[in-house]
Amino acid sequence: MITGILCVVCVILLLAKYPTRKFKLKKADQILGKLHIPVGCILLVSLILHIVSTFPVWNQRHSAV
Numbered sequence: 001m002i003t004g005i006l007c008v009v010c011v012i013l014l015l016a017k018y019p020t021r022k023f024k025l026k027k028a029d030q031i032l033g034k035l036h037i038p039v040g041c042i043l044l045v046s047l048i049l050h051i052v053s054t055f056p057v058w059n060q061r062h063s064a065v
Contacts, residue, residue: 003050010043 017036020029 003046003053006046007043007050010039010046013039014043 013032013035017029017032019025020032
């Protein structure tokens with residue numbers, strides 16, 4: 001569950017860069033620009049961990065098909 005929350009936080013941080021650039025908030029854009037690559041890497045790792053950790057749940061669920 002923590003990996004899912006971490007993924008959501010990373011996506012929000014990555015999406016926040018676009019409005020800062022559009023509204024010309026230079027300081028915020030610089031800060032988010034420096035965080036962009038590390039946050040993207042954290043998102044990738046936490047997404048993979050989240051998918052792998054949910055495999056047992058997928059096997060327990062009954063599919064209707």
